[in-house]
Amino acid sequence: MSDISVANVMGMRSAILERNAALRNVAPSLPRATAGVGSVAGVGSVSFASTLDSAVEKVNATLEAEDVATEAYERGETNDIATVALMQARTSVSFEATLQVRNKLLSAYKDIMSMPV
Numbered sequence: 001m002s003d004i005s006v007a008n009v010m011g012m013r014s015a016i017l018e019r020n021a022a023l024r025n026v027a028p029s030l031p032r033a034t035a036g037v038g039s040v041a042g043v044g045s046v047s048f049a050s051t052l053d054s055a056v057e058k059v060n061a062t063l064e065a066e067d068v069a070t071e072a073y074e075r076g077e078t079n080d081i082a083t084v085a086l087m088q089a090r091t092s093v094s095f096e097a098t099l100q101v102r103n104k105l106l107s108a109y110k111d112i113m114s115m116p117v
Helices: 006-029 037-041 048-075 081-113
Strands: none
Touching: 048 081
């Protein structure tokens, strides 16, 4: 099955909240000129790109596991339709969430690029 569960999501949520709290504590102590994104991003050892890459890899693993389960059901190797349906629903939700993140990133990029200098 997939490694996406409520416990994993809650763990990721708490990690994000801890990282936000750490950034809030660091940002006020920085001088005004260096309090930009580049200086604050160096606080953690995990970059945005690596976080996004790992999330996409998890979604891809979920898609592959769902494909394997669906093909096994179609070949008659398993008769557990509930598990296959659950995996398909989980895959659909994770893929749609990935698309929404992509759309938000593209929208933010377009907004930044259209700002006057």
